[in-house]
Amino acid sequence: MYGAPMSFAYHAYEAVHMMVSPARGLSDAMQLAFKNPANPLTYTPFGRTVAASCELFERTTRRYGKPAFDLPETTINGIKVAVEERVVWERPFGRLVYFDRKIEGRRKPQPKVLLVAPMSGHYATLLRGTVEAFLPGHEVYITDWTDARLVPLSAGRFDLDDYIDYVIAMLHTLGPDTHVMAVCQPAVPVIAAIARMEAENDPSAPRSMTLMGGPIDTRRSPTEVNKLAQDRGIDWFRANCITKVPFPHQGFFREVYPGFLQLSGFMAMNLDRHVTAHYDMFKHLVRGDGDSAEKHRDFYDEYMAVMDLTAEFYLQTVETVFVEHSLPKGTMMHRDKPVDLKAVRRVALMTVEGENDDISGVGQTQAAHDLCPNIPADKRVHYLQKGVGHYGVFNGSRFRSEIAPRISDFMVSLDMEAAKGRRDAGVTDARNALKIAG
Template sequence: MLYSLYEAGFYAASPLREAARLTRDFWSSPLNPARDSDIGRRLYANADLFANLTRRYGKPAWHIDSVEIDGHPVRVRPTEEWSSPWCKLTHFARDMADMRRAGRRTREPAVLIAAPLSGHYATLLRGTVEALLQDHEVYITEWTNARDVPVMEGRFDFHDYIDHIRTMLQVLGPRAHVVAVCQPGPPVLAAAALMAEDGDENRPGSMTFMGSPIDARLSPTVTNKLAEERPFTWFQSHMIDTVPPPHPGMGRRVYPGFVQLASFMSMNAEKHQEAHQRYLRQLMEGDGDGAERHLEFYDEYLSVLDLTEEFYLQTVDVVFQRYLLPKGELEHRGRLVRPELIKDIRLLTVEGENDDISGIGQTQAAHDLCSGLTAAFKHDYVQPHVGHYGVFNGARFRDQIYPRVRDLIWEAELALSRTPANTGKAKDEKAA
């Protein structure tokens, strides 16, 4: 019912939204002699704000056409490497001719970025991708909006996520590296543990967890406390709705993205109000740069996707209520997940000092779970003065966090190249 009301509200606001767009266009037209008057700027600013707040935000574009490597521009082309109805594995392929001009003549390590399936699109990790492209072949999981998947495609749950990660690592080939940002931490660790137990040659060479709720019992945040305080049945009855027509997934039960967005915004309601008031002033004062930065952030932040009912509820149950992974009780397809069996996958955990989503200690818990790793294989870093978003985006990520991720990956690559099975392969690649 809630989803239908949301859709009805969107369409009911269409006349007002169109009127706001016409007003905005009229008062911003260079043919309007009063466009720079005080009343003109005020009318334009208020109409623009209303039009932006009430419009529908689709999946953002990547806008990664090139990167600069060692002072040389390198063209980048996103390509689909593998897909299922629920996910597309995107490879940011760098132009090899440009790479040679930049002095890079050998294939660099493959890295799978496991993007969160928690309400936002993978493009939220644009800064993460751009940083990793400096030294790696970068792949990322682009999860599908559940409302766009027809019911006949079946279910997608927590265990399907684990299977997808394992499949994509197999697509990348032996000893690729995985970077899990936020929510994917538990299922990625589970996939790595299962692959290690099976002796899978495609198990990752390293795994990096950034702001992940590996053990949500530690340093609980507002989000964690909400999951603890509410019974599981509350989430079933209050957070799930049915996708209405005309969406392709009509009839599917989902956790709507707009509900998740409302939850996030309510946690920092005053900051969002201040941001929009500041945007209004910037428009009235003609501060185009400040207004553009505001739009860039909210075009991404307000773009959300739906999660399937089963995936959302299992995540609440497994990760935030019963804590099955840190308690050693998580089973996948009838098998107990045993992180202690991981022996040769290097581990890095990254946390933010001011993270209000995953508190300090929740990601570090991976070190205790991976008890089979020696101290030399384990690395931990807490970034001062950043919140959750700053763990994987922004200046401090680029300058202080990314170099640690890069060093871990290259440390793993160096160790792998020295193993007997890879010595001959390394010599062949060097000769080529």
């Protein structure tokens, strides 16, 4: 039975967390004491050092919960507009959240965007900045995936084929005027879903797809992540990365790739950078530099919050995308049907990459253009952003100032073209009607 060597990993993790709880309680008490305005030591270097040490201990031993999107408003044409999150579609392993902007009066049509968040460890809130950038001028929806440890076994399996089914179902809900944005991991299931929809002439196929830093063909400019998957093979991942959810979580006994293992891998890739960042935070706290410390808190509150993935989804993704390269080889299947990217004809394509991306190397996402030769030339765009890594492809100042406007222009131009086509068709129909009447 796979996962046997890891069968107690989750239990050990839970046990260690419980064992540290008394020390965390003592640390919290000391931090409160040395941050108390009534304590004279609070204002001394010694007091600030003790308080900083306690906070750092608390943060490095904490279990981080799912963050909130926390986007209560946006600004449209200089006017602040309230935003309400609404769930418009839901299944056991994910839901579709709509950011409903409370615009008064008649709404001018704006691009409808389905933002497909990665199911690769972090929550969809990792794309908070992406959502925020598009809210002023777009109708934004996002996939909010569920932590697998919270899904009971009775809800069944969830693998890569199910992910593709979820994407298709969401597109059926939103309709054919939707623009899909896939960030990193979902680039493969999104393009596969669209290929299947196109092959079946599905009227709900989206107007465009934007793939951002995604592993379409990991044979191009392979990164350390890609090389690891290729070298180890699927059996190594099955034996070393899969364990069972312990009691009393709702997903008790479900086989998963646990979030704490994923986080360990994330941290190990750039361990020196994370150690330096925490040491810098310690120095900021001792100096009383609250603004710099708060930026550190905000980043790591998001970065350290991770979710479990179902074993079947994780293993099928590793094998299909990183080991077998099934999509670029043309051998990928969805259920019992081929994923033929040559079937994609109507859906426009934009790809975005970061020059310094160490997760999805340069060229891996651009490969989609070669694999979809039947998309017209005027409906395809590739953009390489200089000076950004993987995270900078979908967040940060350069994303807001250089990448997001290009994606928005791509969507708007397609909507304008579609509107013109409808007007021209209406004029033609009217003329034909007059001819018949005459």
